[in-house]
Amino acid sequence: MTDITAAPVRKGLSEDWRAILTGSVASISITFIAVIAIGWFWVGPKFLSFGNVSIMGTFLIVPLIVGAFSGFALLSGVVDLSIGSMVAFSSALFALLISLGWDPATTAVVTLVACLCFGGINAIAIVGFGAEPIAATLGMLVALRGIAWVLLGSQGTIFAFNIDMFNLISLQLFGLPLFFLVAIALTVVAALIVTRTRAGRHVQAVGGDDKAAARAGISVRGVRVAALLLSSFGAGLGGIVYAAQLGSAARATGFGLEFQVYAALMIGGYSILRGGVGNPIGGALGLLAVAGVSNILDLKAISPYYVNIIVGLLLLAAVLLDRIRGGDAYE
Template sequence: MSNVTADTTASTLPPAPHNPWRELLTGSVASITFTFIAVVAVGWFWVGPKFLSFGNISIMGTFLIVPLIVGAFSGMALLSGVVDLSIGSMVGFSSAVFALLISLGWDPASAAAVTLCACLCFGAINAIAIVGFGAEPIAATLGMLVALRGIAWVLLGSQGAIFAFNIDMFNLVSTTVFGLPLFFLLAILLTAIAALIVTKTRVGRHVQAVGGDDKAAGRAGISVKKVRVAALLLSSFGAGLGGIVYAAQLGSAARATGVGLEFQVYAALMIGGYSILRGGVGNPVGGALGLLAVAGVSNILDLKAISPYYVNIIVGLLLLAAVLLDRLRGGDAYE
């Protein structure tokens, strides 16, 4: 009888008090915001006003266009509980296909459409393996990473590169607005749209629910398979866009295009509050700030003529800090 009374009393107790300071200090976006502000402060005091000049920001923005685009789309896959390791190779494959078609005389619009369709086909193969047959996402997309890299190298031929300069595409990706690259601003806008979808729409809540607890999401009437298939297709589509932008920027495609991009993007997403091991956690704004913070650190070392290898050390420490904050936010528990 006393146990029943104790249980009843416990169930009627008010919920734990809301602690805004804990959320402020450990929330995913707040944490990376503090890190980003710290990087900007270090750049300002150590490098000087040049660090925040329009010219320097424009240079950083040019290099961040593709990672921001890829991160906005692949972040949706992470939120749904799927890690897509093939994004780097998908970027390389996309740039090779697009450059090949341009070199054959195709117009950019048609070449881009065919390239994106090809990327979606390989994204569909990922979805069939992971969603249809229950393969582990890391294993399946790792296989796709290797396969796509091989296909890209075959397309690039013995020279290892395809030169396909198109003046219209180059002028488009080189356009600036108020001194900043237009495509960088569009990538920031894309991130903002992705954040609104994740935080303010039913679609976003469904994606987070599937990543957080797919069984509970299924019981709630959410189609887990459809959400994950859509997320994987979006991931491949974003990587396809990234490859097209790279080819347009460089006027060519090469074997090195996209190599290691998956680690750059996922490291930044983790620093920005995403979790590789559990879905439903993260915000596109945090992922973008993670990319900006890492780019800022790299730029500071470059301007101070310090070996860029130190960036890896700093990024590794930031990743460790992100893992610790992830544990503070609840570890493996989805909220």
């Protein structure tokens, strides 16, 4: 009996390691290591100093949080383009309520509930009425940006500095921003959910082949509704963090964030065109790699516009590698 049960375990572990070493996470890991090596040899030890990493970490908190949550929507086969405007709306509403004297905890709850309501509208349009995700969430992107601008008023800015929130968001642990480490922890939790739980397998199955998933007894509609709500929740949380970091909300908040996040997720192995493909760890490494490239150029006083060229090339390389591997469609 021992021999019979041991063989499948060894096979399963072998398959897990083979998937890790040959999959998209391995590809982005190599890219990330290459970026670190280039930074070390070109910029010097300053690149990996606690001070420099802390600065990068501060700017990465929101993209990491948004990426960890929006990745579930991509895995379920839904592209949520409204995440950048959701961040803008969240920061504007949070800042407005803080400026009116609301306490931060209540304000955060109300803001997140409002974001979930808009995420529910996305879900109703996409899941309930069968609207194309890109078209539906593009409409929400425009609408939420307009609502955010209305909340911000004619000045286009709401100042809402709160010393308690600022002190909380500025906390450090081991020389790094605490919330950066929290964002990394959220990414790890998301990865464990995707790779080690039934819920994660259901999300991948729905994104990979919704008809097969339905035949297997999985609630396709329920999974996609939950994924869209998670995406909205993550964007709402990101907007709150932005408002706490800056002590204000402005019209430019979250502008273009959806492209920054989705480009990094695709570089990290996610697919925009087909669901069931991707790993939160790969997405986080994609964001870290892009941030590393941008930081290297900043430290060398090179025009930041070159970042767009490099990110575009990395994105093309990611797409080509995905096609060379034959795709990682869910099976």
